Amino acid sequence: MKKAASTLGMIALSLLVSTTSAHAKSLDEIQKSGKIVIGTDGTFPPFQFFADGKLSGFEIDIGNEIAKRLGVKADWKPMAFDSLLAGLTQDRWDIVIASFTITDERAKAVQFTTPLYCTGGVVVSNKPNIKSAQDLEGKVVSAQTGSTYFQKATSLPGIKQVRNFASDSDARNSMVAGRSDAWITDKFVAKLSIEKQPDRGMAVGDLLFTEKVASAVKNNNESLASAYDKALDEMKADGTYEKISQKWFNEDIRCL
Missing domain, CATH: 3.40.190.10 (Periplasmic binding protein-like II)
Incomplete structure (x- = not known):
């Protein structure tokens, strides 16, 4: 789906990336903590939105399933969209799952996972x-x-x-x-x-x-990105991805 930041926003994000020294949690650290903190928007149905006070949607189901396969609990943090990538660089969450479009400019600031959908x-x-x-x-x-x-x-x-x-x-x-x-x-x-x-x-x-849409982790967090990609590939292979996609869209929206 979405989301390309403005030029000023990307400049601000680049400054955050260059000045932030906080350590992103590795997969091992996340698994030891027992939870993965996920930043999301929560205002973009049917991908992620609130229904009766509960986060729902395609990306919520995907994120919960990936967390399960990583052996941890998904701890969702709904935030204003414009704050999500900045929060990622500050290690406020481990991953962002919020319908971010892959762009060359953004890929300089964060690391994208395998495309989630097209x-x-x-x-x-x-x-x-x-x-x-x-x-x-x-x-x-x-x-x-x-x-x-x-x-x-x-x-x-x-x-x-x-x-x-x-x-x-x-x-x-x-x-x-x-x-x-x-x-x-x-x-x-x-x-x-x-x-x-x-x-x-x-x-x-x-x-x-x-456009191709993906989740994002902090730059160089290879262990988490690789684990996410592996879990997503397994979901696509065993039919879980298609089941979730059919639930929300009545079709398979993976990138071909």
Whole structure:
């Protein structure tokens, strides 16, 4: 799905990386502690969100299963998306599982795991004449701050205004309420929103870009990254990944 930080955000993150000397817990240390601390967003259904006060979603199920296979308990820490990578560099959590898009710029600051799934950004609107990037000319577009959707929206020519929001749900609500003409988001998020709110007149337009999404560990935490990748590969091989994916999407969303 998502999320590419702004240039200023990446500069700040780079400074954190260069000035932070705290030690990331290795796999052995995590297993001795009995828990893996996982940073997440918690506002991005169906990937990670709160339902009746409990964290739920595709990535939550994946993270819990990986923790189980590592022999530890998953200790989830929901935080504002913009704080997650900085918190990782400060060792506030061991891993981030929050639909982060792999980008060259971000890969300089953190270490990505094997891609968890593949997706893409789409145009969503409740106005039938807005379907493509060209249709956004002169329009107001909403997107989540720090996301690849916001980055894409700001790069498109002719858009009147890009309204940024702390959560993807707020960006959607802006469009539903008529304060924005369109919403740019993940294609699976868009599909779920339309299914849950069929009376809102929302429709998915063009796919603007594709992306690979992964979890992230602190740079050079090879033992944890390797253990995560091994557990994920095993889940894909034994059918667990597909079962979880089918539960949330009615399809297998792994990268082919």
